[in-house]
Amino acid sequence: MWGMRGFKSVLRNGGRSRRGPTGIYNRRMTQAIERPPSEQAGEAQAYGNFIGGEWRPAQSGRTFESRNPADGDDLIGHFAASDAADVAAAVRAAEDALPAWRSMPAPKRGEIMYHFGALLGENKERLARAMTREMGKVIAEARGDVQEGVDIAYLMAGEGRRLFGDTTPSELPSKWAMSVREPIGIAGIITPWNFPVAIPCWKMTAALICGNTVVLKPASDTPHCAALLVELMAEAGFPPGVVNLVTGSGADVGMPLVDSPDVDVISFTGSSDTGRELAGRAARRLKRLSLELGGKNAIAVMADADLDLAVDGIVWSAFGTTGQRCTACSRLVVDENVADELVGRLADRAAGLRLGSGLEVETDVGPLINASAVEKVGGYVEVGTDEGARLLSGGSRAEGDGLARGNFFQPTILDGVKPMDRVAQEEIFGPVLSVIRVSGYEEAATVVNQTRYGLSSSIYTRDTNTAFRAMRDFRTGIVYVNAGTIGAETHLPFGGMKQTGNGHREAGHAALDTFTEWKSIYVDYSGRLQRAQIDNQ
Numbered sequence: 425m426w427g428m429r430g431f432k433s434v435l436r437n438g439g440r441s442r443r444g445p446t447g448i449y450n451r452r453m454t455q456a457i458e459r460p461p462s463e464q465a466g467e468a469q470a471y472g473n474f475i476g477g478e479w480r481p482a483q484s485g486r487t488f489e490s491r492n493p494a495d496g497d498d499l500i501g502h503f504a505a506s507d508a509a510d511v512a513a514a515v516r517a518a519e520d521a522l523p524a525w526r527s528m529p530a531p532k533r534g535e536i537m538y539h540f541g542a543l544l545g546e547n548k549e550r551l552a553r554a555m556t557r558e559m560g561k562v563i564a565e566a567r568g569d570v571q572e573g574v575d576i577a578y579l580m581a582g583e584g585r586r587l588f589g590d591t592t593p594s595e596l597p598s599k600w601a602m603s604v605r606e607p608i609g610i611a612g613i614i615t616p617w618n619f620p621v622a623i624p625c626w627k628m629t630a631a632l633i634c635g636n637t638v639v640l641k642p643a644s645d646t647p648h649c650a651a652l653l654v655e656l657m658a659e660a661g662f663p664p665g666v667v668n669l670v671t672g673s674g675a676d677v678g679m680p681l682v683d684s685p686d687v688d689v690i691s692f693t694g695s696s697d698t699g700r701e702l703a704g705r706a707a708r709r710l711k712r713l714s715l716e717l718g719g720k721n722a723i724a725v726m727a728d729a730d731l732d733l734a735v736d737g738i739v740w741s742a743f744g745t746t747g748q749r750c751t752a753c754s755r756l757v758v759d760e761n762v763a764d765e766l767v768g769r770l771a772d773r774a775a776g777l778r779l780g781s782g783l784e785v786e787t788d789v790g791p792l793i794n795a796s797a798v799e800k801v802g803g804y805v806e807v808g809t810d811e812g813a814r815l816l817s818g819g820s821r822a823e824g825d826g827l828a829r830g831n832f833f834q835p836t837i838l839d840g841v842k843p844m845d846r847v848a849q850e851e852i853f854g855p856v857l858s859v860i861r862v863s864g865y866e867e868a869a870t871v872v873n874q875t876r877y878g879l880s881s882s883i884y885t886r887d888t889n890t891a892f893r894a895m896r897d898f899r900t901g902i903v904y905v906n907a908g909t910i911g912a913e914t915h916l917p918f919g920g921m922k923q924t925g926n927g928h929r930e931a932g933h934a935a936l937d938t939f940t941e942w943k944s945i946y947v948d949y950s951g952r953l954q955r956a957q958i959d960n961q
């Protein structure tokens with residue numbers, strides 16, 4: 425446990441985030457930045473919530489730990505185990521900051537955002553290493569995660585000079601008609617651990633550029649990444665209270681945020697079960713809610729496909745990030761004419777993947793996020809084999825040199841899976857690929873769509889007509905041709921059909937719809953009463 429002295433010596437103190445004379449965060453008042461606690465030698469450090477520009481412990485004084493999933497002995501830090509009282513304080517700070525932030529011209533908000541993107545880029549290596557240490561993904565992918573944050577920050581900085589509405593002819597003479605976007609108010613942002621920089625950045629940059637203030641509740645598995653991110657946002661010049669961080673559990677922090685009558689919009693990425701619960705709570709308050717939930721993404725490989733290309737794409741999509749992406753490929757739908765050859769090559773590749781700490785450059789596959797994920801994934805392998813699938817490679821917890829203290833699971837391939845088997849229907853969120861054999865495109869398209877989810881899909885074919893049919897037929901928010909199911913770029917809409925979400929999209933300019941209200945404005949300069957629908961007939 426830390427007292428306030430230890431707390432203050434480690435965390436950024438209030439000086440750098442005090443309001444300047446203009447009421448706007450004044451960067452000249454900042455103090456020298458201490459070395460981030462993660463880089464300091466000695467004992468694990470304590471981190472608080474970031475509320476109204478100050479780092480504060482949870483009001484209850486309670487904390488929780490974050491540990492390295494590749495090595496459970498590596499304690500990263502102690503974090504505020506917050507509750508409804510801390511959420512209320514953060515919401516109050518966001519409310520106080522709202523009037524000045526929403527009235528700041530959007531291009532000015534964009535300048536701060538641009539500065540944030542640049543700082544994130546400068547700190548890419550530091551954040552990437554902290555990310556690999558905290559959630560396990562291999563360092564190259566962690567750098568990609570931070571880069572995704574940089575990309576969306578620059579995109580949203582540019583939106584500060586767009587945020588377009590429409591001007592349109594009125595049906596009446598001498599009357600002006602236009603629509604403009606307005607911020608909604610306070611945005612509650614609830615994010616997962618698998619993209620601990622990119623996803624908070626997608627959500628927060630979109631909310632902020634539109635003029636909302638935010639309260640971020642990061643996953644309990646990655647509070648350190650969130651603290652480092654928010655620290656950079658403060659340094660970039662977002663005024664106090666515009667970005668607030670509250671760490672803790674979903675029940676103690678996430679739910680009070682969703683229930684708060686003062687939080688106007690919630691954006692959540694996570695499990696379908698939690699998403700459904702949030703939807704019920706938000707609905708009772710008529711609160712806007714953007715959900716990004718599960719996936720059961722398929723790659724279809726046709727008989728005419730370039731199999732070398734397909735093998736690379738499948739291995740990357742199924743086992744990259746240890747299968748812990750919403751977009752990960754967990755179903756391979758393969759034409760029976762090439763199935764044996766493809767599956768044989770995949771099994772060889774899977775067996776050759778090197779497991780280990782993501783900080784070692786030669787590691788291909790890092791650990792799962794925690795011990796319960798190992799149990800869950802192992803349980804699904806059993807479910808699959810009980811349903812009649814053949815285990816082609818992997819199938820159990822990985823042990824061996826350097827793996828004993830981590831949550832490692834072997835890359836796993838199950839062959840002979842039927843479309844409605846549980847391992848073909850339920851999200852496993854681990855390195856498990858279910859192979860379903862089909863005869864031809866029609867059956868492949870049916871199987872690809874035979875799921876309640878609809879995030880990402882892909883087809884490998886050399887036939888242009890087949891590729892276009894898949895682009896038309898696959899019921900997913902993202903479709904790839906001759907590429908795997910992962911790797912969405914930030915300037916296109918990201919999100920899924922069916923039960924992957926509730927119709928919203930993130931990233932791209934589509935994200936602005938989540939965080940703005942439309943206002944339609946009519947200006948009659950005729951100097952007389954003109955009645956719409958009546959006086960123009």
Ligand code: UN1
Pocket residue numbers: 572618619693748749750751752909910911912913
């Ligand atoms: C996620 O797993 O929730 O397309 C996000 C991708 C990444 C984002 C994944 N750019 O795989």
